[in-house]
Amino acid sequence: MAEREKVAHLLRRATFGPTAEEVDAAESAGWEATLSKVLGASDPKLGPPVPSITSDPIDSLPREATGEQREAAGKLRETQTQMIYEWWLDRLVAAGSQLEEKIVFFWHGHWATSIEKVDSPHLMLLQHKIFRQYGQGDFSHFVKAMVRDAALILWLDNQKNSKRAPNENLARELMELFTLGIGNYTEDDVKAGARALTGWTVDRGTGKTRLDSSRYDGGDKTILGQTGKFDADGFVDVLLNRPASPRFIAKRIWYRFASGEEMNEATLHRLVSAYSLGKGLTTLMNAVFTDPAFLESRGQLVKQPVEWAVGAMRQLGIKPSGLAEADRRTLREHLQGMQQTLFRPPSVGGWPSGVTWLTSHTSQVRLRAADFLAGKAASATISKLSAAPEQGRADALARLLVVDAWTPRTRAVLNGAVKDVRKLLALGLISPEYSVQ
Amino acid sequence: MMDLLTRRKFLIASGVTGAAGLAAGAITLPLKEIMGTAGEIPPEARILVIVTLYGGNDGLNTVIPFADPAYQKARPELAYKANEVLKLDETTGLNPAMKGFHRMFGEKRLAIVRSVGYPEADRSHFRSMDIWHTAEPKNPGHTGWIGRWLDTVGGDPRLAISFEPVLPPLLAGARSAGATVGSNGLRLPRSYNVKTLAALGTAVDGESPMQARAASCFRDLVGVDELIKEAKEYAEEVKNEQGRGTGTGGQTALDNQLNLVAQCVEAKVATRVFSVSLGGFDTHADEKQPHSALLGILDRGVTAFLDRMAKSEQGKKVVVAVYSEFGRRVKANASDGTDHGAASDVFLVGQRVNGGLYGEPPNLTKLDGGGDIKYSTDFRTIYASVLDRLLIADPAQVLSGWAQSLDKMLK
Numbered sequence: 001m002a003e004r005e006k007v008a009h010l011l012r013r014a015t016f017g018p019t020a021e022e023v024d025a026a027e028s029a030g031w032e033a034t035l036s037k038v039l040g041a042s043d044p045k046l047g048p049p050v051p052s053i054t055s056d057p058i059d060s061l062p063r064e065a066t067g068e069q070r071e072a073a074g075k076l077r078e079t080q081t082q083m084i085y086e087w088w089l090d091r092l093v094a095a096g097s098q099l100e101e102k103i104v105f106f107w108h109g110h111w112a113t114s115i116e117k118v119d120s121p122h123l124m125l126l127q128h129k130i131f132r133q134y135g136q137g138d139f140s141h142f143v144k145a146m147v148r149d150a151a152l153i154l155w156l157d158n159q160k161n162s163k164r165a166p167n168e169n170l171a172r173e174l175m176e177l178f179t180l181g182i183g184n185y186t187e188d189d190v191k192a193g194a195r196a197l198t199g200w201t202v203d204r205g206t207g208k209t210r211l212d213s214s215r216y217d218g219g220d221k222t223i224l225g226q227t228g229k230f231d232a233d234g235f236v237d238v239l240l241n242r243p244a245s246p247r248f249i250a251k252r253i254w255y256r257f258a259s260g261e262e263m264n265e266a267t268l269h270r271l272v273s274a275y276s277l278g279k280g281l282t283t284l285m286n287a288v289f290t291d292p293a294f295l296e297s298r299g300q301l302v303k304q305p306v307e308w309a310v311g312a313m314r315q316l317g318i319k320p321s322g323l324a325e326a327d328r329r330t331l332r333e334h335l336q337g338m339q340q341t342l343f344r345p346p347s348v349g350g351w352p353s354g355v356t357w358l359t360s361h362t363s364q365v366r367l368r369a370a371d372f373l374a375g376k377a378a379s380a381t382i383s384k385l386s387a388a389p390e391q392g393r394a395d396a397l398a399r400l401l402v403v404d405a406w407t408p409r410t411r412a413v414l415n416g417a418v419k420d421v422r423k424l425l426a427l428g429l430i431s432p433e434y435s436v437q
Numbered sequence: 438m439m440d441l442l443t444r445r446k447f448l449i450a451s452g453v454t455g456a457a458g459l460a461a462g463a464i465t466l467p468l469k470e471i472m473g474t475a476g477e478i479p480p481e482a483r484i485l486v487i488v489t490l491y492g493g494n495d496g497l498n499t500v501i502p503f504a505d506p507a508y509q510k511a512r513p514e515l516a517y518k519a520n521e522v523l524k525l526d527e528t529t530g531l532n533p534a535m536k537g538f539h540r541m542f543g544e545k546r547l548a549i550v551r552s553v554g555y556p557e558a559d560r561s562h563f564r565s566m567d568i569w570h571t572a573e574p575k576n577p578g579h580t581g582w583i584g585r586w587l588d589t590v591g592g593d594p595r596l597a598i599s600f601e602p603v604l605p606p607l608l609a610g611a612r613s614a615g616a617t618v619g620s621n622g623l624r625l626p627r628s629y630n631v632k633t634l635a636a637l638g639t640a641v642d643g644e645s646p647m648q649a650r651a652a653s654c655f656r657d658l659v660g661v662d663e664l665i666k667e668a669k670e671y672a673e674e675v676k677n678e679q680g681r682g683t684g685t686g687g688q689t690a691l692d693n694q695l696n697l698v699a700q701c702v703e704a705k706v707a708t709r710v711f712s713v714s715l716g717g718f719d720t721h722a723d724e725k726q727p728h729s730a731l732l733g734i735l736d737r738g739v740t741a742f743l744d745r746m747a748k749s750e751q752g753k754k755v756v757v758a759v760y761s762e763f764g765r766r767v768k769a770n771a772s773d774g775t776d777h778g779a780a781s782d783v784f785l786v787g788q789r790v791n792g793g794l795y796g797e798p799p800n801l802t803k804l805d806g807g808g809d810i811k812y813s814t815d816f817r818t819i820y821a822s823v824l825d826r827l828l829i830a831d832p833a834q835v836l837s838g839w840a841q842s843l844d845k846m847l848k
Contacts, residue, residue: 157721160772168776169721172560182561187807190560260647299645348719349563355650356603361465361617363654367634371626409639409652416633423628431637432644432651 015098017311043096056122060205080121090321107131112350113155127151163217166194184244192221196235259297260354305338317378334369370429374422393418474707483827492718494761496781504528507801512769534733537740545792554780554812565762570607584610597710691715695742722772756787779809
């Protein structure tokens with residue numbers, strides 16, 4: 001594989017979509033330097049800072065609040081909901097540390113908490129900050145922060161889980177979806193785990209959570225063969241010390257960053273060796289990107305709609321926050337139409353993957369979104385494409401969109417559209433070559 | 438508001454369980470393609486409408502053993518009293534929200550099979566739903582039971598369809614697959630020619646399988662430009678009036694889906710199996726009211742549909758089957774909710790159903806090790822009855838040798 005193709009592959013996976021200039025720079029720096037840059041310290045160009053919401057407007061109202069105050073608080077909450085969404089989308093496009101953003105996005109899908117049920121932008125943002133603060137560090141600190149997270153607790157009803165009769169929802173999903181994977185625990189473990197998670201209460205106004213000892217079950221629990229007076233942290237320790245846990249996380253990361261195909265055991269072994277407790281995610285990401293199977297994985301991942309749209313905006317020079325309000329709304333609707341809205345994963349299982357995104361229905365929605373984005377492309381982008389001679393425009397487009405090569409099929413379609421540069425752009429965005437990575 | 442959410446959310450669940458990556462690729466057809474088969478259904482053919490309830494419906498508060506002291510004792514806050522339920526007999530009643538189902542039970546059009554499940558109940562939403570879709574409890578594979586039936590009858594995707602953007606795994610066969618039928622008011626931007634787009638679907642050598650799959654989506658686009666001109670509009674997505682369960686899928690409005698099914702049936706299209714769904718059943722806390730509200734949506738949707746079906750000869754050939762991936766724990770949790778359980782109820786309703794109660798009532802004093810209802814009827818028994826009596830197929834061929842069925846439940 002040519003050096004340019006290698007670094008382009010790396011950047012497609014480690015970012016939301018590299019620009020041609022980023023690939024140029026990577027090509028001249030070489031694979032090693034690019035990899036360390038990708039994995040390295042934060043890029044100073046962070047993008048817009050995390051917005052500040054100090055409390056939930058409705059849940060922090062005093063009991064005697066008037067109807068008018070309640071209505072105003074409701075409006076404010078709606079505004080905040082839209083604000084955190086638009087902020088995050090903007091940040092994804094603008095951030096220099098793309099891998100960091102991609103990891104935050106990964107954890108969002110992993111913990112799959114939706115504002116739909118949590119119903120508070122303030123709490124969603126608090127959870128989001130945990131992803132940023134702990135998402136790349138020691139997994140046990142991270143999981144312990146998550147079991148205390150108000151949004152996750154509400155999403156999985158753990159505020160209702162008490163000694164008197166435990167609620168299993170969080171305990172089950174913690175094992176099945178967040179740390180171990182199905183088949184690595186029994187129903188008895190779910191029940192005992194639920195007891196370990198009892199007693200947490202949430203202040204919806206401030207987002208603070210605390211353990212109410214009168215509702216906590218302090219008795220002995222047997223979880224995965226170990227017996228003790230496990231509390232939430234003790235339970236997490238039991239889970240993360242299982243060999244299944246690093247295997248599960250390594251697989252989930254590989255599945256989203258490398259390939260949706262069956263993972264070979266040698267690769268899994270290498271990743272798990274790179275990712276024992278106490279190590280951060282960087283060693284794992286390094287193992288993913290340097291695994292021999294990684295270079296073989298081109299074209300094996302389908303771009304999720306957010307990846308697709310953010311990548312396109314980076315390449316076309318569109319800054320979401322620079323769009324007029326009506327256009328921002330349209331953009332949001334397009335992503336909603338493609339069924340991926342930030343802060344609203346569809347289920348506890350997180351976002352779909354692979355072929356699920358590939359139906360003729362989604363192609364139609366994507367075409368409309370592509371048409372919209374092509375219409376908003378920066379004038380510099382359009383002039384650059386237009387500057388290429390017509391017979392060379394398909395190649396200029398490939399460079400712009402960091403597509404290694406068009407198939408003869410797509411090239412023929414593109415060649416038929418070279419006179420209308422925005423249409424050419426849109427066709428490139430919906431092409432099969434651009435739909436996968 | 439629940440945005441644009443469909444089965445997609447649930448199914449394949451981002452591969453968490455490694456579940457059914459559909460064996461055969463699914464296509465989306467314009468409604469026109471289905472309507473184009475108007476009049477083609479053989480006169481003797483019957484029609485199956487499968488309603489999937491996503492999230493795990495609490496069977497005990499749906500078909501309620503109100504007279505069982507163990508029921509009242511296990512969930513004092515959640516339980517319905519004798520005077521609240523819609524009685525089916527001296528010991529059993531329906532949830533008060535299910536007035537239409539109650540009427541249809543009186544008309545002997547509703548069969549209720551109780552304590553339905555499978556060996557070694559799995560309490561994961563995703564795994565258990567895979568099991569129901571694939572009818573393979575031990576090791577759910579990549580094909581669904583209706584998909585395998587489709588394989589045996591030639592594989593025309595128009596025979597088994599869903600009105601949601603993503604194909605439910607039950608419609609995926611090994612060699613063929615049912616179709617999703619759209620679309621929701623989609624239109625191509627004016628400047629794009631369908632032929633151009635279809636050209637993006639040309640197969641070329643050497644593409645990665647995913648890229649080839651992406652290309653194949655464009656092949657199905659042909660004809661879509663005409664779609665909008667004839668398709669009756671249906672609400673694209675609806676406000677979520679379906680409670681606040683942890684999302685597990687199935688949020689396209691049930692009545693909209695059933696309305697489209699009704700149009701298709703009345704036009705005598707070739708389709709034999711329709712798959713529709715309702716989500717939101719994953720409630721773990723304060724669930725009595727939300728659960729009842731969801732059952733109300735189910736009840737109103739299915740009852741209105743079947744009342745409409747009862748008006749035509751074609752409609753009388755329709756049977757609706759309703760199921761969920763599991764029931765709920767008998768004992769309430771402290772949050773006035775219930776946790777994931779095991780065996781639950783399945784409904785079959787229509788003119789071709791011999792109404793009544795089937796299967797063993799849940800035994801609340803002999804629970805399994807997890808405190809859940811033990812199954813006494815394997816769900817494949819119901820599938821076998823449906824295959825045998827409605828789809829006139831050999832159950833054993835579709836269900837890996839499973840042949841046992843419930844006699845007499847279907848006419």
